[in-house]
Amino acid sequence: DAGVIQSPRHEVTEMGQEVTLRCKPISGHNSLFWYRQTMMRGLELLIYFNNNVPIDDSGMPEDRFSAKMPNASFSTLKIQPSEPRDSAVYFCASSPGTENYGYTFGSGTRLTVV
Amino acid sequence: AQSVAQPEDQVNVAEGNPLTVKCTYSVSGNPYLFWYVQYPNRGLQFLLKYITGDNLVKGSYGFEAEFNKSQTSFHLKKPSALVSDSALYFCAVRDGTNAGKSTFGDGTTLTVKP
Numbered sequence: 620d621a622g623v624i625q626s627p628r629h630e631v632t633e634m635g636q637e638v639t640l641r642c643k644p645i646s647g648h649n650s651l652f653w654y655r656q657t658m659m660r661g662l663e664l665l666i667y668f669n670n671n672v673p674i675d676d677s678g679m680p681e682d683r684f685s686a687k688m689p690n691a692s693f694s695t696l697k698i699q700p701s702e703p704r705d706s707a708v709y710f711c712a713s714s715p716g717t718e719n720y721g722y723t724f725g726s727g728t729r730l731t732v733v
Numbered sequence: 734a735q736s737v738a739q740p741e742d743q744v745n746v747a748e749g750n751p752l753t754v755k756c757t758y759s760v761s762g763n764p765y766l767f768w769y770v771q772y773p774n775r776g777l778q779f780l781l782k783y784i785t786g787d788n789l790v791k792g793s794y795g796f797e798a799e800f801n802k803s804q805t806s807f808h809l810k811k812p813s814a815l816v817s818d819s820a821l822y823f824c825a826v827r828d829g830t831n832a833g834k835s836t837f838g839d840g841t842t843l844t845v846k847p
Contacts (some may be wrong), residue, residue, distance in 0.1 A: 624778075645814075658738070661821065661837075661839045661840060662777075662823065662837050662839075662840070664834070664837075667834060673802070674834075675834060687774055710777070712777075719782075719784050720782075721767045721782055721825075722767075722769075722777070722835065723778035723779065724769075724776030724777045724778070725776050726775060726776050727775075727776050
């Protein structure tokens with residue numbers, strides 16, 4: 620099992636550009652989570668999906684952020700337009716979807732907006 | 734609502750000494766409790782969990798945690814610390830009413846000195 624796969628590992632973009640982060644969860648996991656980690660705010664849950672359906676997007680900071688999960692093996696997090704304050708490490712995690720299991724995290728995407 | 738508190742931002746111990754990283758929680762139903770570890774430039778890794786049963790749970794890398802219902806705590810412990818245990822540790826809680834969504838603490842940085 621390759622684990623949760625995120626791409627790209629690093630992204631540097633200019634303010635105002637569109638950024639798309641990608642995630643492939645572990646096969647068979649029903650829940651998928653997008654987190655953002657910064658020194659100032661720690662680990663923040665942005666959105667999570669269960670069976671490809673968004674369940675809670677209350678953590679999405681602004682309308683500039685959107686997330687999709689078109690099928691069980693792929694999810695995207697898009698920022699349009701990007702701003703310097705969006706600079707952070709973005710993690711995707713997946714879980715079998717019941718209370719009994721922990722999450723498996725990807726290695727993250729380090730986003731820098733200049 | 735569920736919440737987690739990690740009262741110490743930083744824990745310093747000498748190699749070979751026992752270590753404890755503290756966590757307290759609040760949930761409305763039965764707690765499902767987790768510990769994760771994050772090494773530099775990596776995603777979070779699952780260490781151990783408490784779901785039900787024995788209050789002392791054992792996990793990866795020689796770590797264990799003790800569930801205390803009356804004190805609503807789930808402290809992470811290890812009898813003999815290694816320099817390689819130095820990392821950022823997160824406690825997380827999930828309750829049965831919000832299956833799939835964990836709440837994470839702010840993290841505790843553990844430094845083990847030779």
